[in-house]
Amino acid sequence: MQVERRRAFLRRFAGALAPIGLLVLSALSASAQAPSDFAGNPSPLFQAILARPSDLNNTLQYAAAASADDIESAIGTYEQLLFYNPTLSRVRFELGVLYFRLGSYELAHSYIQSALQMRDITPDLRERAEDLIAIIDKKLQVDQFTGYVQTGLAYQTNPGAGPGAQPVLASGRTFNSSFFSKPDWNWFGAFGLNYVHDFENQNGDTFEASAVGYDAEEFRLHQFDIGLLELRAGPRFGIPTGNPNTSLSIKPYLVATGALLADAPYYGGLGGGLTVHTNVGRVALDPYAEIVQQSFRNSSFYPLARGLSGTLSTYGLQASGPLSNGLGWQSRLGFGHASDHYGPYGYDVYAADLWLPWNFSFPGDGRVWTLNPSAGVSRWLYAAPDPNIDPAITPRSTEWRVGLGLEVPIWKHVVLGTLVQYRADRSNVPAFTMHDLQVSAGPTLKF
């Protein structure tokens, strides 16, 4: 039975991964096709440019077609159009974006700044140009800071991720009713801060640091009040590849995490990791390995927490890339192994998540809206039966989660963020089965 269950799980897990795999393969395939455009006979549109450069319709068509995957060819063609009329803000903006995509931020800045000075610029293009200038200005700094601050209200049907009413466990123990599934509202605040110091050498070496904070205060169920702070820092070393289209870097880092739960010290983690960044075409790949020594403290609400202390090893791959106009994808595949002081708490977990952020604007409005659907699955395989729950069953759980985020621009760098997220956990241990619907909303300042 155990083998059958494992096979069934592997089939389901493979099914969940299939869409991500397809996305990665399609993106890799698209990026791999780009260079082949140079081999073989040039396109009829390009041949027509050589034969009749003053055919404006042909030149425009070629420029638009080349923008997707042949950036330099598109640059050459838009610069040709700019020779014909140097006062066109739209052409200057397109050139700025193309150079931005190449990482040539100075030239991108120059083109976009000059677009802002053209008489024909529309309000929506001006707004987009100013946004991009702000991004470029940061990228040109030796010390770069980016981040966000967010606050708001959230409603959850089950903030504690507790099971439905189940007064007695298989072990014979009585269920702690403080942790039954109950709805509540909370106030939450979050921030993220990223820092990059550019050493300005030809390898592109940098020092990077980030901080993420999250705090949620429940209206009634204060046993679920939580505060979390995570810090990461480390140098990133660029590795020359000899191919300007492929970047490669490696980054060792330290990570420190602290958390309060029910307004009492609960968790501290200290560790380190190693991550590599590379790209295949426009697909960014960031595999990583991390090990963290976890330390938990008992408290009145959580008297058994110390048993969770131990070592957590994580291995994963983060990947992202564009799909089409304004639509991108981001995914994370991970495997974790926990060796905890209390043996039954140890586990292996496999996880896969996918986000599909879509940036879009409405005609006549240059402000960018973002819709971000997401989905993920985790499979938990515990080390041994826990006599406190059911001495006969080794817990196995599968968590599914889907979400939909929407960011509505309000004013300059402030957006109204809303998130709807549903989580459901199915387990061979009834006490682990739960579901939770969360709806949250609040303003976010991005900088």
Add this chain to the structure above:
Amino acid sequence: MRAYGMIAVLLAMSALTGIPAAAQQVGTATAVNPLSERTPPGAATVPLTVGARIIHKERIHTTPSGTAQLAFLDKSTLSIAPNTSVVIDEFVYDPNSGKGHMLASLTQGALRFVGGALSHQGEASIATPAAAVGIRGGTVTIVIDRTGVHVIDQFGIITIHNGAGTTVLNRPGFEVTVLSWNTPPGQPERVTLAEIDRLLVLLTSKPWQNGGVPGLHTVNIGACGILGLQSDNCPDTPWVPTDTGLNDANQIITQGTQQGTGTTVRTGPRGGP
């Protein structure tokens, strides 16, 4: 080094033999502001016009008001500033294999080279009085002025080589200055925005010019993300953060609940770099 050796041999051969290259078209003048001139090998200097066929060993010269853009068979382009002299020394390109090589000489002025098939294989070079510039990628701006030869990497791997040494630019936005052939190329430095702004003005038409093609009054290009219009030119703008701490908090609470209820516990592969 082998590429430079080959370039030197090609230059020496062409200089010694003095044989006019075959009048095979290697590119087209896609934009021209007067007065710009062309001197085909073995022929007289004539005004350069839009649509003119560019051939081997052709010399292009611009006057103080002249600018031009050339497009080549491999999809590379040269934007040429006023008061500039360029010779297309060699251009060999097989469109079926995508292979070949290109060598141009800049003796005066400024230009921007935007790469195509040949430069993607590292087979494009621009010779200047102070250094040979090898291009892999790539997009490069080269300026000759009283302070030397300035090579600005706009994209790609740019190798600056002369009789005294070699410097390689790997990052866009950096430049190297070379004083003479017998002086080592300088160290890479950040190019200033003011310098890029100045070159942008130099390397295109003035507001009253039209590059030899009148009639372009507007273009209908949809900026990335604007609904209803077509453009695939989207910047890789930052996405909404996917790790706001909410997921980590959910996992901590979940494990706390299971532990707090007397059931088992769990943590997960939180975060990631």
